[in-house]
Amino acid sequence: MKIDFEKYESGLVPAIVQDANTSKVLMLGFMNRKAYKRTKKTGLVTFFSRSRQELWVKGETSGNSLKVAEILLDCDGDTILVKAFPNGKTCHLGKDTCFGEKNKPVTFLQDLERVIYARKAKPRKSSRTSRLFARGVNQIAKKFGEEAVELVIEAKDQSDDLFKGEAGDVLYHFMVLLAEREIRLGEVIEVLKKRRR
DSSP states (O other): OOOOTTSSTTSOEEEEEEETTTOOEEEEEEEOHHHHHHHHHHSBOEEEETTTTEEEETTTTTSOOEEEEEEEEOTTSOOEEEEEEESSOOSTTSOSSTTSOOOOOSSHHHHHHHHHHHHHHSOOTTOHHHHHHHHOHHHHHHHHHHHHHHHHHHHTSSOHHHHHHHHHHHHHHHHHHHHHTTOOHHHHHHHHHHHHO
16 A cells, blocks of 8 residues: 555545444544654544644543554555544534534344443443443453353254244343453454455
C-alpha cells in the first residue's frame, strides 16, 4: 500500500474512520507518515493534530479509542479508509459520530457485544455478565469450556431445543471471553474472512 503523502503540501492525507461492524462513518482526521506508522504498529487509530501540531491517539484522554480492523487506500493513493471498532462515543461532543448520526448495531450479536462491554465497563450487581467479569479470565475460560462440553453432549441427543439452548450458552460465554481479552467479535470474523480467501 503506497500512500502519496507528498501530494499535499502539509504532508497530511485525509483518514476516514468507519465502524467495522455497522459501516457507519465515524469521523475524519488526518495522518502523516508517523501517524500512519503508529496506527499500524499499535492497532489504535492515531492522527496528526493540525491545531496542536503533534500526534494524538484517538481516545488517549477520553478512553473512547478506535481499534483498527482494516486499513484501505483509495484508488489515487491519497485518502485512507480505516475500518475500526469504536470503544464508546467517537465525537468529542459525546455523540456516536462526528456527523451527529446514531451508530446502532445492525445485528443482534453486535448489540449483545455492546451490552457485554457495557457490563464490563460499568458493572451491575444484578448482572450475570458483570459477575463473570469479576471472576477473571481463568473462571470465564473454565465456564466457556463447561458450556462447550454440554453442547457436545446435547449434539448426540435428539432434542433440538436443548441443543439450541446449549449453543446459545456457548456463544454467549465465548463473547464474554472475547470481551475479557478486549477482542471484538468482528476481529474473529476478519480472521475467518482471510482464511476463506
